[in-house]
Amino acid sequence: MSIVTLLPFIVLIGAMFLMTRSAKKKQQAAAEMRNQMQPGTGVRTIGGMYATVKEVGDETVLLEVAPGVHAVYAKNAIGAVLADEEYNRIVHGDEPEADATVVPDDASSLTESAEDAEHDAVEVSGEAKTDLTKKADEAEADAEVKKDAKADGEADGK
Structure with missing residues (x-):
């Protein structure tokens, strides 16, 4: 037999060894x-x-699933x-402490500091920046509608 024929079997045995080792670590x-469980946990x-x-x-653990309701589990x-x-937090709905880390709703606060956000909102002249992206998109859409209407009118006229 050649080594090329044995190579897949060697790889398969090695993969099985790594998988069983990983599973044993997870079980341990x-x-x-x-x-580490203790009463009150x-x-x-x-x-x-x-x-x-x-x-x-x-082999078993006695759990209190509700006030005064106990059940034996493996x-x-x-x-x-x-x-x-x-x-x-999960069971009683307790809110985290005020000085605990709060996860922001958007990613911008992860990359900008509060000072950067305020600086971006106000230009040097003191006037607020105007968001032109929506107006530009609307103007572009209006131009498309007019172009389509004009094309339809020319097609009807011919």
Whole structure:
């Protein structure tokens, strides 16, 4: 057999090795995350339910899914252990602190400082800039309509 014939098999075995190694690392990270659960911790199950941990056993965890409502889940059913701030924001609708980082609605605030935005809004003469793009677009559209109307009129006249 030649090396060219064996090359695909070697590549396939190497890819399988890397995939299983990656999967094992993910499983170990998930197991470590589940072992860090303590009573009072907020969690999300793999089904998407948010709950508070009440007791942690070897293979199971007791969750409070609503005030006074408890359910026993397998540890493997826990999808994520959440930070207190994140859990309270999701479950209770708590707003972030005033000094917390606020994500802007548009990208312009990520590239411009407030001073740059104010400077761009006012020219040196003190007059506000006029946005001509909409007027230019409207004028261009009107010219197209007139051109089409003229072409239609010439076509009708011939």
